[in-house]
């Protein structure tokens with residue numbers, strides 16, 4: 001594991017020496033594990049489930065279908081302890097600078113700091129500002145939901161459209177979908193829509209059916225320069241002005257809210273101060289659900305739900321800070337990820353929620369994990385010899401059974417899987433026929449969840465042992481998985497679940513020595529796109545130094561696609577194209 005990342009001065013460091021020894025022992029453990037089947041591991045250790053599962057808060061997490069022994073788990077925890085994790089965790093949770101390349105802290109844990117608890121020393125003013133903005137968000141939500149906010153023609157708001165992308169879209173969209181049943185029944189209904197794709201595919205049909213008089217747009221963009229969002233907003237602004245026959249300033253005052261860490265850019269764009277919500281630059285986009293970026297969650301589901309989400313996440317922050325490493329869920333989840341990636345060389349990780357409400361969780365985690373740890377150099381810029389973040393993908397489990405599970409079961413690739421399911425569901429419903437039927441559907445879903453992880457682990461042996469079936473299909477099994485059962489999916493438990501993954505990502509970044517809080521590759525992509533867009537809009541000549549493929553594709557598009565010089569967007573963000581998001 002990562003031999004070339006260790007410099008000669010590090011080699012004489014006792015901690016690095018211990019890491020090297022632990023890595024060697026883990027390599028040895030990997031050889032052992034790879035020489036026998038998961039079936040054998042499970043048969044050899046009768047107490048495996050009790051030793052390799054953890055019951056913490058609303059979670060029961062079963063690691064016993066991972067390709068590990070108890071000793072592997074101990075070694076992994078030692079590796080984590082020896083990595084300086086405790087000090088780095090403290091720095092993260094206490095708002096110190098942990099994002100070295102951008103000289104910023106990572107403030108997401110402080111976003112969920114409770115009102116009635118003294119903040120960590122030195123974070124008082126940051127937490128005060130966070131609580132102040134949360135209060136402003138609450139007031140705005142209350143005004144809009146209660147009908148106090150009026151559009152330019154005096155109508156109340158019925159529809160809210162969040163325009164944002166990446167972290168300014170995925171978190172709120174996923175939470176709104178996952179928790180829709182927690183919307184208060186008694187209050188006015190507020191329909192919340194999400195628009196992210198830069199091609200207008202989501203926006204165009206919405207504009208055809210929404211009532212402009214009763215629609216409020218939220219321009220969610222940490223940097224306030226992301227082109228996808230700017231272009232969608234420009235189209236929506238023109239629509240409002242055309243349909244309502246009002247001035248741009250009146251439309252902005254009555255129909256647009258902005259959420260960003262750049263007050264200056266919101267003001268420059270003409271958004272009144274009262275229509276702006278802010279969060280600090282130290283909040284990463286993919287960690288921003290907990291900031292006013294979550295306003296669409298408050299609007300769709302009410303602020304009590306949003307507060308519960310924050311409370312669940314804070315509970316996980318405390319667990320991460322205080323639980324011994326061997327019982328610490330983020331640490332265990334992270335280290336098993338490191339094990340699968342670095343020692344068993346499994347390059348792919350599937351997230352499989354057995355709950356349709358969590359359909360967007362895989363996409364959310366893709367950004368969280370792959371944008372954070374999808375890097376091949378350490379925070380100091382030294383190339384990493386081994387592997388880092390696996391390719392994360394996934395889908396609602398029961399549906400995926402009818403799609404890609406065949407590959408998981410009998411393909412040629414090793415894939416680690418994560419099964420996520422709530423134990424209780426439909427229990428609030430009245431015991432009428434429909435509720436009973438839905439509960440039966442839920443039991444069926446849970447049985448399928450367990451069957452899949454069993455088959456992945458045991459292959460043919462699962463059929464032999466549980467069904468007395470002597471059909472031999474040549475199915476080797478041996479695909480490792482974790483099963484994460486939630487007592488129930490609630491705003492609180494979802495908050496805890498998402499914070500669990502945030503901290504998992506952080507622990508892995510410590511092991512891999514990565515800065516998980518920047519995204520330089522994404523920034524490069526944005527810069528290139530700006531240059532090519534200039535060529536398409538004829539603001540810049542075709543660049544002869546372009547590679548032949550890009551140049552000829554561009555020429556083909558240029559010939560075929562009409563353009564209107566008046567509408568070629570000369571954007572304010574251009575000067576920001578080199579800014580960090």
Ligand SMILES: O=P(O)(O)OC[C@H]1O[C@H](O)[C@H](O)[C@@H](O)[C@@H]1O
Nearest residue numbers: 166167168221222223226285522
């Ligand atoms: O919120 P914004 O500044 O508009 O950024 C939206 C997204 O853009 C970028 O591509 C980043 O990689 C993401 O981390 C970010 O969430």
